[in-house]
Amino acid sequence: MALRVEVVTPEKRIFSGEASMVRARTLEGELGILPGHISLLGVLVDGEVVVKETNGQSTTFQIHGGFLSVNKDRVSILGEASD
Amino acid sequence: MGAQLRIYRRRIRSVKATKKITKAMELISASRIVKAQQRVNASTPYANELTRAVTAVASFASVDHPLTSFEPNPKRAAVLLITADRGMAGAYSSSAIKEGDQLIAALRQRGLDAKVYIVGRKGLSYYKFRDRAIAKSWTGISDNPTYASAREIGQELIKAFIADSATDPDGVAELHVVYTEFRSMVTQEAMAKRMLPLEVVESSGPAGLLPMYEFEPSPDSVLDALLPKYIEARIYNALLQSAASEHAARRRAMKSATDNADELIKSFTRKANAARQAEITQEISEIVGGADALASAMAGSE
Numbered sequence: 001m002a003l004r005v006e007v008v009t010p011e012k013r014i015f016s017g018e019a020s021m022v023r024a025r026t027l028e029g030e031l032g033i034l035p036g037h038i039s040l041l042g043v044l045v046d047g048e049v050v051v052k053e054t055n056g057q058s059t060t061f062q063i064h065g066g067f068l069s070v071n072k073d074r075v076s077i078l079g080e081a082s083d
Numbered sequence: 084m085g086a087q088l089r090i091y092r093r094r095i096r097s098v099k100a101t102k103k104i105t106k107a108m109e110l111i112s113a114s115r116i117v118k119a120q121q122r123v124n125a126s127t128p129y130a131n132e133l134t135r136a137v138t139a140v141a142s143f144a145s146v147d148h149p150l151t152s153f154e155p156n157p158k159r160a161a162v163l164l165i166t167a168d169r170g171m172a173g174a175y176s177s178s179a180i181k182e183g184d185q186l187i188a189a190l191r192q193r194g195l196d197a198k199v200y201i202v203g204r205k206g207l208s209y210y211k212f213r214d215r216a217i218a219k220s221w222t223g224i225s226d227n228p229t230y231a232s233a234r235e236i237g238q239e240l241i242k243a244f245i246a247d248s249a250t251d252p253d254g255v256a257e258l259h260v261v262y263t264e265f266r267s268m269v270t271q272e273a274m275a276k277r278m279l280p281l282e283v284v285e286s287s288g289p290a291g292l293l294p295m296y297e298f299e300p301s302p303d304s305v306l307d308a309l310l311p312k313y314i315e316a317r318i319y320n321a322l323l324q325s326a327a328s329e330h331a332a333r334r335r336a337m338k339s340a341t342d343n344a345d346e347l348i349k350s351f352t353r354k355a356n357a358a359r360q361a362e363i364t365q366e367i368s369e370i371v372g373g374a375d376a377l378a379s380a381m382a383g384s385e
Binding site: 010026027069078 | 126130136139233295298300312316
């Protein structure tokens with residue numbers, strides 16, 4: 001089982017794919033999401049979002065202000081800007 | 084060359100020059116529509132995700148947030164009017180302005196004053212010329228809107244919305260946007276939509292069965308952060324659609340201008356040919372007449 005991950009900003013979709021784990025930092029602290037996570041909506045603080053893809057490769061995104069939403073192994077990260 | 088013929092030739096030359104310009108503008112707009120459409124499409128995933136999230140939070144039981152609640156006795160409403168910076172786009176700006184006027188009239192019937200925010204030089208000059216009050220305006224962004232400008236507009240509007248309209252002269256109770264929806268290359272329609280207070284649509288059917296969410300840190304603070312983003316994304320989408328519509332309207336206007344120039348050139352060429360022919364005929368008859376007169380004069384002297 002894997003997570004379907006989307007990283008989007010208003011201007012474009014940055015990443016879309018399968019991942020085994022997603023790590024992000026919310027207002028309450030660092031958060032790791034594995035398959036089977038409960039539905040969640042969180043506010044992200046500026047910082048790194050790490051997506052560990054199913055092929056073992058991990059990708060890091062710098063996100064400035066945004067959200068994280070998890071629903072049935074579907075993870076969406078909405079950043080206002082990223083680089 | 085006769086005077087008549089010279090005038091026709093001059094007009095043909097001038098129409099040809101105009102045609103070249105309109106043709107070029109048509110081609111430029113055509114290429115920009117494609118780009119604008121791509122940007123609308125690129126912003127769709129974000130808007131979809133955001134809408135999904137807002138629906139999830141808003142339908143989550145009893146969230147009472149200033150951005151979703153109605154004021155008991157509203158006094159004022161904000162209207163964001165999106166027009167073009169440049170003309171040469173047919174009825175694009177004027178139909179958006181007309182739609183805005185209708186909305187303002189409808190608001191006035193409900194006893195609400197309209198506070199008008201304008202995007203685009205065309206709308207601005209229309210309001211300035213008529214000496215109407217403008218709350219704030221932004222120009223130079225309608226061609227190629229960025230998210231940063233949408234955010235700036237959104238923050239301004241949210242600030243006005245949060246202030247209570249009954250007590251604060253700057254406050255508004257509702258937020259409407261007038262923009263031009265891009266349906267296709269040939270259909271664009273000016274329309275007015277209410278953005279705030281949010282209408283949380285209760286979706287029906289099994290797809291609408293939303294899961295229980297866990298919120299981090301809390302439902303309130305998630306909503307606090309989410310709603311302004313939602314408004315900004317809506318404004319951004321309206322700006323992008325309007326930009327695409329503007330280019331489409333300009334392309335169409337320039338296409339008909341080019342076609343008209345073709346027509347004109349054709350009719351002037353016909354007239355110029357007729358004038359030239361008339362000149363030749365006249366010259367021949369003058370020569371023949373002259374020769375005739377000479378011949379008869381010679382015959383008389385013999």
